[in-house]
Amino acid sequence: MRVLVAEDDYVSSLMLTCCLEEFGYEVTTVDNGLKALELIRTGEFQLVISDWSMPKMTGVELCRQIRKRPASTYTYVILLTSHQGTESVVEGLEAGADDFIVKPFQPDELQVRLRAGERVLSLESRDVTIFALAKLAESRDPDTGAHLDRIREYCRVLCEKLVEHGPYVDQIDGDYVRTVYLTSPLHDIGKVGIPDNILLKPGKLTDEEFGTMKQHAKIGSDTLDAALKARPDAQYLRMARDIALSHHEKFDGSGYPFGLKGQDIPLCGRITALADVYDALRTKRVYKPAFSHEKAREIIIEGSGTHFDPVIVDVFLQTELKFVEIGQGFVDDVPQSRRESNNNVTPVSHSILSRFDRTLTFAEALVTAST
């Protein structure tokens, strides 16, 4: 594993390097925080050991900068300090440091703390598991293709703009962006609980069928809520649940399942709603062609204040070129919709695995993924 060492004292840096190489790490060293930040931005370093006092940028400021940046991977930061007081520890933790080593360091302690960091980083495999679950749910839905990849990228773009300025800057930070990116693909996980004869039905759904289809928001939310009850500290499950429940709510209160209005709809749900609709508009369905970006843009502008949060529509307009790029970067590779070739669908899978069993299985898998 690669470790980045930021230390302005050459002798300390050399000793750290020797120890870390003995432990089997691949080490890169820099002598100030600014250089460290540049390297961290490349995404190649997830484990960082930084001195507290350094020229140009201190270790504490480096931590702040790392935590500020929206990132799809976590960076584990250990601060080296000669300060042993509580105030220093609090300052470091508030800045986002994960651990401390008091100088002069002891190799055994260094190794143990690095192992702890590696354990935390290994939790990132959880993220992969979650995405795999979302993909599994998606596999039952015929029209999606690279929908999940695009959705989370659209959400990321919107969040990264919202974090810069506007009324939601207090609600969004780097962690929020990362969690939306991680959990937005779970928005339709409740579709595993929808019978195949409705989910895979070609053509328009009857009112009754649409009523059943609408239940996917509640089914998904209940599934994730079950997982959340087992792990109440898992913030990502909370956000995943909120997104699953609220991504079909509309800003004017005409959405489902609860007809929530305006700011009562969780922000993550409002963000995912726009991303989801934009992607649906841009994608070919059996009942409609793929719309151009301009047409989709027009429809979204029309929905500002009724379907969508006007602030998020504004942000969408500021970032629309990125939406186009993402759309071009994640192209559906399914040549023909399964829905089109699935006229004789019978609710086989529904009969094999009841809706309850299926959602329970997902909840269990999510809890397992988070432990």
Add this chain to the structure above:
Amino acid sequence: MSHFQLSNPADGNSAFDFMALLGRCMGNFKIIERVIAAFRDVGANDLNQLQSAMEIEDYGAFVEIAHRFKGAACNVSAIGLSSLLLQAEQSGRARDRAEVQRIMAALHLEWGYFKKVVNVFAPELTNATHGLVEQSRSNLSEKRHACSSC
């Protein structure tokens, strides 16, 4: 004082704790040699910079150098030096010129003694055969010991 802690005859205080350094280098003598060679080189430079900062009364630079030098001295278990450098840092912060001058004089003495002591464990060789490859401080990752056997 441990058997392996060597005292400075001028004041009787411990100058160097070899066992602590050995532990910190995981018992690896080659690492000790590299570290001491680096410290000889960087320390001499830091001491000169401290002297200059004192002479022009640039206490900001004085404190910064003393702090960095102290970190290095702690790491190589140069007990006497790190203790004096802590005092230097504090006196520099207080802009206490007389105290800074007193400590600088003591630092020069301690530095000379430290070099003699560590020579027992890691003899000083000429730069041409065993020195550090001199490169910019800003490129630490490329600063490597010149001796290929290490």
